[in-house]
Amino acid sequence: MSDLTFTLIEFGIKAAIIINIVLVMASVEVYLERKISAWIQNRVGPNRVGPMGLLQPIADVVKLFMKEDLVPKAAFQGFHRLAPLLTLAVAIGVYAVIPYAHYVNIGERTVYWGIAPNINIGVLFILAMTSIGVYGITLAGWASNSKYSLLGGLRSAAQMISYELSMGLSLLGVILIAGTLSLNEIILFQRDGWYGLRWMVFLQPVGFLIFLVSSFAETNRTPFDLPEAEPELVGGYNTEYSGMKFGMFFLAEYANMATASAFLSLLYFGGWSLPFPEFWDSIGLIEGTWSRALLQFGSFFVKLMIFIVFFIWVRWTVPRFRYDQLMNLGWKVLLPLSIINLFVTASVIIFFGL
Amino acid sequence: MNNRKNTEAERLTFWEKMYIPEIARGLGITLRQMFKPKDFVRQYPEQRWEPTGSFRGRPVLVEEDGGERCVACGLCARVCPALAIEVQAGETPREKERYPEKFEINMLRCIFCSYCEEVCPEEAIVMSKDYEIVYTSPQEAILGKDELLVPKAKLQDRLEFLRQYK
Amino acid sequence: MPQFEFDGQLIETKPGKTIIEAAYDNGLSVPHFCWHPELPVAGNCRMCLVQVGMPAKDREGNFELDENGNKKINFIPKLQIACASPVQDGMVVKSVSDEAIEAQEAVMEFLLINHPLDCPICDEAGECKLQEYSFKHSKGQSRFDEEKNHKRKRQLWGPNVVFDAERCISCSRCIRFAKEVAKQDVLTFVQRGDHVTIELFDGTTFDSPYSMNVIDICPVGALTSPDFRFEARVWELSSNESISHFDGTGTNVYLGVRNNEILRITPRNNMYVNKYWIRDDARLSYDFVNKNRVTQPLINNNGTLEEANWEDAVSFAASKLDNFRGDQIVFVASSKATNEDNYIFNKFANEISKTQNVIYFTHTDETRIDDLLGVSDITPNTKGVEELNIGKESKIKPNDLAEKLKNGEIRAMYVMEEDFEDYPEILEQLKNLSFLAVHSYNMNKKINHYADIVFPASTFAEIEGTFTNLNGRVQHFTPALVTKENYRFMGMKMSRLDKFGADNDRWTNHEIRDSKQSWKIIQKIAKKLGEDWNYTKSSQVFDEISQNNPSFSDMDYKKLDEYQGLVLGKGNNPDAKQVNYISHYLKPQQTQKVVKFKG
C-alpha cells in the first residue's frame, strides 16, 4: 500500500475519534454547566437520570431529537436550515489543527496526535474558522425573519467583529515570541526552556488577559452573551429554532467553548507539554512512546477542563454587560491595550533579543 | 452643569474600576457557594410541598351545598387578562336565578394572576393549592365545571386568607 | 324665544319646553329616571331635582345687583324637578350646585334602599341607568342596614316580558308606555310606600306587538326578555348599527353579536322612522341569520345538493346562463335584497342576458298594520326595488309567472334572495325549468330542491348596503357578522371575545361562513362571461346608482350616515338632524354631553 493510503486511513481514524471526543465533550460540558450552576445557586442540579444525573445529557439529546421541528412560515427555508449546520460544522472543523499530545511511533510511522497539528498556519486557520462561525449566527438571525432573531444576529456580528480585532492582535504577541504560526511549534517553544514551563502566560500576561476576555466574547458566553440575551431578545438568533436544529446551535456553543479552552491552554499554558521533560525522559517515558503520549494528553486535558470549568463558573457569577459597555470595552480598552502590548513585545524582541 | 456627578460609576474606587479584582472577588463568592450543603433542597415527587393560603395555584370554583356559588355573572371572564375563562349563564329555579351552564377555564391561557378571584362578587372562584398542572393535549387543558368544582371545605385556607384582606 | 342660564351656560329654547328638554336639545343632560322624551311626564322619581331661580328685581323693575355687580338671584327655596318645570325667560338653573348634588345623592341612596344587590345576576348590568348613576351621582354608601324588602321575582307579564318586582324603582315608564304608546292599558301600580309594585289588571296580559320596548326603556333590570334572558352579558356583545330586515318600516336597530351570532336586536333612535321603538316581531327576527345557513355553493347532482367550491360553482352557473338569453330566461329580483344587489342583478339581466324580464314579488301580512310602526309589507326594500325601475319593462309579470312556467315558455330562471314560500303555485312549477340558479340564505327553503345551483347569499347582517323604506327613506347599514369575505375589514366591530380569540378557543368556534353578498356573486359570474365589472365596494355600486337614477341623486354613504338616511329625490335637501336621546349607555360617559352611541 502506498504512503498516501496509510495517511488517509490514519486521518480518517483520527477524524472519527476527534469528532466523537468533541461531541462527548459537549455533553460533558452541558452536564458540568448544569451541575455547577446548581451548586452556585444552592441547588443540587440534575440527579434523576443515571447516578448523580450523569446520563442527563443523553436525556437532553433524546428530548431534542423527539421535539417537533418548527420552521416559521415566513423564514427563508434553505438558509434557515443551513445556519445551524454551518455553525456546528465550523465549530467542529476547528479541531482539525489542535494537537492533543505530541506523537507516537507505530512501527515506521510517526503518528501525531491531532489531525494536522503541524500545519504551519494553525493559528490562522483557527482564527479564520471562528470568524466563519459569525456567518452561521447572522444567517440564523436573518433567515428566521423575526425581529428578535435579527437583532440577535446583528449583535453577534458586531460583537464578534469587535473582539476578533483585539483577539488577533493579542495573539500576535505570542506569534512574535514563538516565531511560528504552527500550533505544535508554539507548544514546543513553551516546552523547551524553563524546565518545560516557559508558558506564554508568563511572557504575555496582558496578552493572555485580553485573549481570555475576547474568547468569552467570541464564544457568546456570559458576560458577553448579548446575541442571545433572553430577557431582551427571547433567545436571540435561535429564537425561531427548535428540536435538533436548536440542538446544533447548542452543541456548537459548547464546542466553541471547548475550542476556546483548548486554544487558551495551547497558546498560553503549554498545551500538551509536560513540565520537567528531562525527568520523564529519565524514567524511560521518552517521546514517541504511548505512555508519554497519554501523559501529555492528560496534561492537555486537565488544562482544558480547568478552563471549561472556569468558563462555566464565570457565567454564573458575572452579570451580562450592557451593549454600550460591551462596545466600549472592546474598542476603547481592549483594542488599545492589545496594540500597546504588541508594540512593547515587538520592542523587547528587537532591542533585547530573546 | 455637570449632572453626571456622583453616579454609581464615579463612586467606585480605582481598583473597583479595574474590574478584575472585583470579578475575582465575585468568583470567590460563587466558589464558596458551590461547597455549601444543599440540605434544604426538596426531592420533589417524593417530598411534596403543602402551600399556604396565600399560594395562587389553579383557579377553581367553590362548591357549596351541592352546587356552585357562581352565578355566571361573567365578571371573571371579562377581567381575565388572558381570556382564559368562558362562562355561559343559564336559568335555574333556585333562589339565585342564574347559574353557569358552562364554565370553562383554559389552563393553557391562565397566568395565575388571581384577578378572577378578586373580581368575583360571590367569592365563587378562588385560587387553589393545586400546582401540579400537567396535560397531555390542548383539549385536556380546558377544564369544565366537573373538574373545576371543589368542595368549600378543601378551600378553607384560601377563603380565610382572602377574608383577611377584604 | 326664552333664554335661560343652565349651569352657567346661556341656552335659547322654544316656549313651553321643560328644563330637561331644553337641556337635551342643547346636548346637555340632567340626571333622570322617569322622564322619557316620548312619554308623558310623570315626575315621580325625583332624580332630576335642580335649583331654579329668577333674578331679583326691585320696585322699579330693575335687576338687583350684589356687591360684585352680578345679578342677584332669588332661588326657589325647594329644589324643582327639571322634567316638569317649564323654562321661563331669564331663569337660572343649577344642576351641579351643592344643593342639587346633595339632592341627587339623597335620591340615589333612597332608591337603593330596597334595590337588591343583584347586578351579578341581572341582565341589565353594564347598560343600567341605576348602575351608571351609582357611579356618577351617588356617594356609593348606604346608611340603611335593615333587611331589604322582598318582592316577587320572575313574573311573566306577557309572552315577551318578564318582571322582577324587587328591582323596580317605580319610575312608571312601563305603565306610561303601555298606556300611551302601545295603547294597551293593562299595567298599574298597586300598594303604597316601600311595598309598591306593578301588576296587570285581572285577566289581562301585556301582549301588545310593542311590549318588548318596555325592556329597553326600563332604567333598571326589572324587565327582561325571556328570549335574551341570561344569554350573554351586554359587554360581551358587539353592538353594531344596522337596519331591521323584517319589514318595510326600515326600523333602525343595533345588532348584539357574540360568537358570530346575533343574540339580540335593540332599537336605535331615528326620529324620522321608528323614534325609539321597534315591533316585537322585528326584534325577534334574527334566527334565520344564525341557523340553518347555506355556507357553501351547492350544485344539484341528480337530486342531491353537493358542496362545491366557488370557482367551480361560478363557472358552472356562467356556462349554463350563457345558453339562455332574451325571452327564455326570467330574473327574479328581491325586495329582501339591498338596492345595490338589485341594481347589479338588473344590470346583469339587461347587459349580459339581454333580457328585460326582471320581476320581483311582494310579501305582505295585512294583520300587521297599525298606526305606529306596523305596515303590511314584510320585506325591507320594496320601495327601493320599485324605484330602481325593476320589472317596468318586463314582458312577464309576477302574476302570470306560474302560468308561463307551466306551459314551458320560460326555460331558465335566476332567483336572487327570493324563496317563494308564500307563492306555492310558483314553487310547484319550478320543476319545469331546465336551469334554475338561486341565491339563498337558508338550507330549509323549498326552492333549494328545485335549483341546479344554490349560491350562499349573505344576509343583511353580513353586508354593507342600503334599504329604501316605504316612506322612501334610503338608509345605509354595515355588516355586524363576520364572513370569510369581510373578515379582514371587521376588526374593531367584532366583540372582544371574537376579536381576541385564537383558533383553539372554544368560544370562537363560531361558524365563519363562506357566503357572499349577492352583487359580488353576480359580478363573479359576469366576469366569467367576459364582462369586466370592477366594483370592489358596495359604495361604488351605490355611487353608480346615484349617478344614473335621479331619485337617488346627491346621495352617498357618508351623507346617509350623517343624516340617518335621506328621502328619495331629496338627496340635497336632507331632513334636519334631530336630537337623539339616549337613555342607556353601555359604558359610563365621561362628559355630560349626549354622545352618539358607539358599540
Ligand code: SF4
Ligand atoms: S365572577 Fe364569580 S360569580 Fe361571576 S361568573 Fe365568575 S366565578 Fe361566577
Ligand code: SF4
Ligand atoms: S388567574 Fe388570571 S389568567 Fe387565570 S383565569 Fe383567573 S383571571 Fe384568568
Ligand code: SF4
Ligand atoms: S319596571 Fe322598570 S320601567 Fe316599569 S316602573 Fe319599574 S323601573 Fe320603571
Ligand code: FES
Ligand atoms: S325625571 Fe323628573 S322626576 Fe323623574
